[in-house]
Amino acid sequence: DGGITQSPKYLFRKEGQNVTLSCEQNLNHDAMYWYRQDPGQGLRLIYYSQIVNDFQKGDIAEGYSVSREKKESFPLTVTSAQKNPTAFYLCATKGGSWDGYTFGSGTRLTVV
Amino acid sequence: QQQVKQSPQSLIVQKGGISIINCAYENTAFDYFPWYQQFPGKGPALLIAIRPDVSEKKEGRFTISFNKSAKQFSLHIMDSQPGDSATYFCAASMRGSRLTFGEGTQLTVNP
Numbered sequence: 001d002g003g004i005t006q007s008p009k010y011l012f013r014k015e016g017q018n019v020t021l022s023c024e025q026n027l028n029h030d031a032m033y034w035y036r037q038d039p040g041q042g043l044r045l046i047y048y049s050q051i052v053n054d055f056q057k058g059d060i061a062e063g064y065s066v067s068r069e070k071k072e073s074f075p076l077t078v079t080s081a082q083k084n085p086t087a088f089y090l091c092a093t094k095g096g097s098w099d100g101y102t103f104g105s106g107t108r109l110t111v112v
Numbered sequence: 113q114q115q116v117k118q119s120p121q122s123l124i125v126q127k128g129g130i131s132i133i134n135c136a137y138e139n140t141a142f143d144y145f146p147w148y149q150q151f152p153g154k155g156p157a158l159l160i161a162i163r164p165d166v167s168e169k170k171e172g173r174f175t176i177s178f179n180k181s182a183k184q185f186s187l188h189i190m191d192s193q194p195g196d197s198a199t200y201f202c203a204a205s206m207r208g209s210r211l212t213f214g215e216g217t218q219l220t221v222n223p
Contacts (some may be wrong), residue, residue, distance in 0.1 A: 004155075040218070042201065043213045047209065090156070098207065100146045101158070102158070103148075103153050103155030103156050103157065104157050105155050
């Protein structure tokens, strides 16, 4: 069954701790994306990667880091430098040039 | 140049009515216009998409209307149902590039 797996679904962390969100895909898609969504808000791009071992900053990259060591995996680390990390985080992939995005089911991060 | 402006922010429709959500863009190089549907606590899912070589695309109760000269496109949901209650996002991209999303429209269909 092809798809995107984001884990965990819910994550709680204390302020000042780094936390890593997992995104794994078996769609064989080259491009992967991380978005942040706040309540009642749109989708804001954090980082994206179009190929293994390469990634670019999106619109709100400060306080976040990523890696792309394998085609299937694109983990996102929310660092202590992120001032307001509580949000819903979405991972997406894109196949060919004319394809839309496929989104995962998201991780809801709460920092207390 | 890269923005996609979506309206309205929220929409309430009676069951059986027509829901209409509008989007406008500035970048004439955009050539792919998808709509996504998102239910609470879930990731967005691709609903329907259009390219600028056609003015309308219909899939079941969902229709995209595209006006290239006005740089606008809209989503029409015919015979709206309570199960259609969700947040809808329009988006646009140039071939091979990342999507630019609208701000979203929260649709509520009352029974």
